[in-house]
Amino acid sequence: MNVLIFAEQIDGIFKKSTFEAISYGNDIAKKTGGQAIAAVLGLVDNAHLAELATYGADKIIHVNNDKLSAFVPESYAKVVAEIANNENASVLVISNTYTGKSIAGRVAAKLKAGIASGVISAPDTASGFKVRRGVFSGKAFADVNISSAIKVLAITPNTFDIKQDAKSADIAEISADLSDADFITNIVEVSRVTGKIPLTEAEVVVSGGRGLKGPENWHLIEDLANALGAAPACSKPVSDMHWRPHSEHVGQTGITIKPNLYIAVGISGAIQHLAGVSSSKVIVAINKDPEAPFFKAADYGIVGDAFEVMPKIIEAAKALKS
Amino acid sequence: MKILVCLSNVPDTTSKITFTDNNTKFNTAGVQFIINPYDELALTRALEITEKQGGTVTTITVGLPETEPSIRKGLAIGATDAVRVNAEATDAYFVAEQIAAYAKAEGFDLILTGREGIDYNSGQVAGLLGEMLGLPSVNVITSIEIENGIATMERDIDGGKEKVSCKLPLVASAQKELTEPRIPNMRGIMAARTKPLKVVEATGSEKTSATVAFDLPPAKGGVKLIAPEDAASLIGILHNDIKII
Ligand SMILES: Cc1cc2nc3c(=O)[nH]c(=O)nc-3n(C[C@H](O)[C@H](O)[C@H](O)COP(=O)(O)OP(=O)(O)OC[C@H]3O[C@@H](n4cnc5c(N)ncnc54)[C@H](O)[C@@H]3O)c2cc1C
Ligand SMILES: Nc1ncnc2c1ncn2[C@@H]1O[C@H](COP(=O)(O)O)[C@@H](O)[C@H]1O
Numbered sequence: 001m002n003v004l005i006f007a008e009q010i011d012g013i014f015k016k017s018t019f020e021a022i023s024y025g026n027d028i029a030k031k032t033g034g035q036a037i038a039a040v041l042g043l044v045d046n047a048h049l050a051e052l053a054t055y056g057a058d059k060i061i062h063v064n065n066d067k068l069s070a071f072v073p074e075s076y077a078k079v080v081a082e083i084a085n086n087e088n089a090s091v092l093v094i095s096n097t098y099t100g101k102s103i104a105g106r107v108a109a110k111l112k113a114g115i116a117s118g119v120i121s122a123p124d125t126a127s128g129f130k131v132r133r134g135v136f137s138g139k140a141f142a143d144v145n146i147s148s149a150i151k152v153l154a155i156t157p158n159t160f161d162i163k164q165d166a167k168s169a170d171i172a173e174i175s176a177d178l179s180d181a182d183f184i185t186n187i188v189e190v191s192r193v194t195g196k197i198p199l200t201e202a203e204v205v206v207s208g209g210r211g212l213k214g215p216e217n218w219h220l221i222e223d224l225a226n227a228l229g230a231a232p233a234c235s236k237p238v239s240d241m242h243w244r245p246h247s248e249h250v251g252q253t254g255i256t257i258k259p260n261l262y263i264a265v266g267i268s269g270a271i272q273h274l275a276g277v278s279s280s281k282v283i284v285a286i287n288k289d290p291e292a293p294f295f296k297a298a299d300y301g302i303v304g305d306a307f308e309v310m311p312k313i314i315e316a317a318k319a320l321k322s
Numbered sequence: 323m324k325i326l327v328c329l330s331n332v333p334d335t336t337s338k339i340t341f342t343d344n345n346t347k348f349n350t351a352g353v354q355f356i357i358n359p360y361d362e363l364a365l366t367r368a369l370e371i372t373e374k375q376g377g378t379v380t381t382i383t384v385g386l387p388e389t390e391p392s393i394r395k396g397l398a399i400g401a402t403d404a405v406r407v408n409a410e411a412t413d414a415y416f417v418a419e420q421i422a423a424y425a426k427a428e429g430f431d432l433i434l435t436g437r438e439g440i441d442y443n444s445g446q447v448a449g450l451l452g453e454m455l456g457l458p459s460v461n462v463i464t465s466i467e468i469e470n471g472i473a474t475m476e477r478d479i480d481g482g483k484e485k486v487s488c489k490l491p492l493v494a495s496a497q498k499e500l501t502e503p504r505i506p507n508m509r510g511i512m513a514a515r516t517k518p519l520k521v522v523e524a525t526g527s528e529k530t531s532a533t534v535a536f537d538l539p540p541a542k543g544g545v546k547l548i549a550p551e552d553a554a555s556l557i558g559i560l561h562n563d564i565k566i567i
Contacts, residue, residue, distance in 0.1 A: 071479075072458075073449065073459055073460075073461070097480050098461065098462060099479065101445050101449070102461045104446060105448065105449025105450035105451075105452075105459075106453040108446070108450060108453075109418070109450045113530065115414065115415060115450075115531070116444075117446055118443055118445075130534065135441065135442050135536070136339045136440070136441060138539075139339040139538075139539075140339045140536055140537065140538055141538075142533045143534050143535045144531050145531060145532050147529070147531065148530040154446075184458045185486055185487075185488045186486060186488065187486050189484065190484050191482050191484070192479070193481055197481075201480075204567060228567055246498060246499050253359050253360075253498060256443070261560065261567060271335070283542075285545070296542070298545045299542065299545065299546065300545065300547075300559065302547070302549075303547065304550025304553065309550050310553075312553040312554040313553050313554060313556055316555075317557050
């Protein structure tokens with residue numbers, strides 16, 4: 001099967017999740033005797049394009065149209081679906097990021113393709129085409145069989161390994177045929193916090209709850225996060241009270257994350273909070289109440305006062321990294 | 323202004339998730355169902371818009387008769403009328419097709435969905451629907467203002483925010499922050515009883531996917547406690563023993 005991977009980029013730089021998607025797609029292509037084809041939309045230089053080949057892309061299709069410098073889902077979906085058709089792709093791999101999610105459904109509808117999102121397994125092609133995905137905000141998994149000729153998989157970031165598999169891929173530069181009708185949406189302004197790791201992509205997340213008493217104490221979270229190269233997060237009440245921005249709220253009604261390490265400080269561990277974080281590989285809970293429900297979901301726990309415990313941990317983390 | 327809000331009926335956030343029939347069916351015994359929280363935000367924002375500018379808010383739900391309490395709740399919150407497509411919502415593609423089939427003939431100015439259903443978390447209905455109707459789709463909006471037929475929205479993007487403007491009609495999906503959910507009052511609840519709830523049959527279309535089994539995450543092995551006075555040793559454990567930092 002030919003596999004088309006949407007190689008998401010920001011300002012000409014590929015994301016870690018893009019390399020995960022390339023490795024994931026390459027595995028499917030190899031198993032089923034097809035090619036792994038990367039589709040890159042927007043301006044990326046050759047040195048960066050070549051990175052995709054080191055993770056297994058057999059072919060790189062670069063659509064360098066000025067108009068694609070702004071991310072407009074209608075136009076992106078149109079171009080990706082066209083490439084899928086031209087390349088005879090039967091599987092499309094897209095990272096389940098905000099960007100990926102914005103186009104996955106549109107691409108699927110264009111190709112009349114069944115779609116699974118939040119995918120956490122390689123497809124089982126023994127009989128049919130089956131993938132596992134997260135459902136009920138991390139409380140369960142579902143095995144989904146996709147029966148359409150073309151399949152769209154939106155894969156969960158930080159789930160699949162990036163594997164070296166250097167190939168001598170051709171870079172095909174193509175131009176897309178886009179008209180004004182493909183750009184009804186007008187991007188007025190983009191504001192990205194630079195130098196900060198998006199929560200969904202962070203390998204380590206340090207999160208604070210109401211136990212921290214107020215925003216003035218958030219240096220405890222930030223200092224540890226900085227020392228570990230982690231992203232900060234928080235519980236729902238913390239963002240509701242505007243101690244922290246809404247974009248940091250994790251849980252069932254916030255962002256669902258699955259970092260390698262989740263450190264929860266002063267968070268009780270309510271079911272709605274756990275739903276969004278319980279897929280983390282290792283969980284550390286710090287809480288002064290030994291009965292806090294978080295300890296049931298955690299791998300490591302410290303029963304103690306965050307104000308006494310955190311400075312020690314921060315100091316040790318700083319010492320480790322220096 | 324004619325607005326369509328896609329309402330899904332989902333298990334309450336406190337529900338314990340279990341399965342029956344050899345792990346092939348979600349066990350609804352003892353589970354309380356609610357309007358999907360993001361759809362509640364979409365509905366509330368739609369009402370705020372029509373209250374200011376005039377218009378109607380229709381809700382649409384793809385679901386069997388047991389979804390009607392949530393649909394009535396939507397009417398009690400303030401929707402003008404409701405549509406139920408009488409079919410089990412098996413996957414996002416099917417749901418979007420049903421909603422598109424209904425919306426095609428109606429000429430809505432704005433179609434709002436939630437960011438994702440807290441049950442099946444696909445987050446795909448807005449994009450699918452946009453493409454099926456030939457309309458733009460703007461995902462995860464945290465604000466929307468409409469003036470002279472143009473919607474100005476803010477939306478979440480990876481690592482930041484984006485401001486977009488778009489001519490109506492369009493599809494958008496609601497993210498938290500869009501507004502505060504409204505609670506139905508007594509008058510709303512009374513009025514909801516007599517508001518129109520139309521039931522339509524599903525259009526025949528081939529399913530593109532099917533859930534064949536469910537599974538629960540493996541149980542945790544139990545917490546290893548570190549004494550608070552040895553808190554600093556946590557870093558050593560994470561670095562040396564399990565090599566995660
Ligand atoms: C529909 C719905 C959706 C929801 N969605 C979410 C969601 O997505 N995410 C989410 O997080 N919540 C969500 N909630 C809220 C959830 O039910 C809890 O109320 C919330 O997670 C509690 O936040 P918390 O643990 O920070 O605060 P609390 O429950 O107040 O817990 C604070 C904890 O800090 C500990 N503590 C206090 N002082 C200290 C100290 N000095 N040192 C160490 N520990 C200390 C306490 O022992 C306690 O365990 C939702 C609720 C509903 C109804
Ligand atoms: N059965 C359904 N009926 C009506 N709308 C739905 C249904 N399922 C999902 N939706 C809408 O689509 C959004 C995204 O759902 P999903 O793509 O399933 O995560 C929800 O927030 C709803 O607005």
